[in-house]
Amino acid sequence: MSDPVEHYVADLARALRGPTRAKSRMVDEIRDGLAETIAAHAAHGAPHDEAVERALREFGTVDELVPSCQQELTIAQTRHTAAKLVAVVGFLIICGHFAWTTERLPTTAQLMLGVATTAAALAGAALAATGVLTRWMPMPQNLPLLVGWASSTASVAMPFAALALATTAPVDTAWPLIPLSAVVAVGSHVVLAASARTCRECARLPAEGPG
Numbered sequence: 001m002s003d004p005v006e007h008y009v010a011d012l013a014r015a016l017r018g019p020t021r022a023k024s025r026m027v028d029e030i031r032d033g034l035a036e037t038i039a040a041h042a043a044h045g046a047p048h049d050e051a052v053e054r055a056l057r058e059f060g061t062v063d064e065l066v067p068s069c070q071q072e073l074t075i076a077q078t079r080h081t082a083a084k085l086v087a088v089v090g091f092l093i094i095c096g097h098f099a100w101t102t103e104r105l106p107t108t109a110q111l112m113l114g115v116a117t118t119a120a121a122l123a124g125a126a127l128a129a130t131g132v133l134t135r136w137m138p139m140p141q142n143l144p145l146l147v148g149w150a151s152s153t154a155s156v157a158m159p160f161a162a163l164a165l166a167t168t169a170p171v172d173t174a175w176p177l178i179p180l181s182a183v184v185a186v187g188s189h190v191v192l193a194a195s196a197r198t199c200r201e202c203a204r205l206p207a208e209g210p211g
Contacts, residue, residue, distance in 0.1 A: 004052055005034050011062045017201045018073025019080045026069060034059060067206045074202040078144045081195045082123035085151045088188040089120035092158055113161045119154035123147055144203035151196035155189045162186065 009031045016023055034055050041051035059065065093113060126147045 015066050016070055016073055017198055017205055018077045022076045023073055070205050074144050077199050077202045078147050081151050081199045082127040082147050084192055084195055085123040085154055086120050089116045089154055115157040116154040119150040122150045144199050148196045148199035151192055155192040159186050159189050
């Protein structure tokens, strides 16, 4: 017969979306909390099966627990995605600046960098909001979705911007900065796209309301 506690935490883990480490830490804390509650009931004379049943009943069903857990993970995922977006776009902008110190950026690179920079600016504002405002008030409902789509947009724009920089930058100033920026931009596309997708998934999952 399967362990009901492990079955419970496995169901919870499958229902939640968020940063891997934060999610694992949360599930482990709930597992430890259940173990402590079971031990407390057993210490008062309850048989093991009854102690387990009582503990699970006290914690509530998985469906009851998901909203409050998901709210915390959604905030964490929004911050995680926003910070990643700001960092990778910032790096690409720095590479472009140093490579094009004396000449005008090509139009394609300007356009793609403009898209990525706008997305990063939105992400920076979201990062500030989740870091400060959520201490006193609920996170705006559409913020995770906004960060998710902004990150998805930037993840598409960055490789094109890097390609434009790599193929048109002056040879004497571009090496090895532009090839490096191209490699980082393409690699960041994969990582950022996955993080953005998770952020959008978090936005669609139920979260605990403000009241």
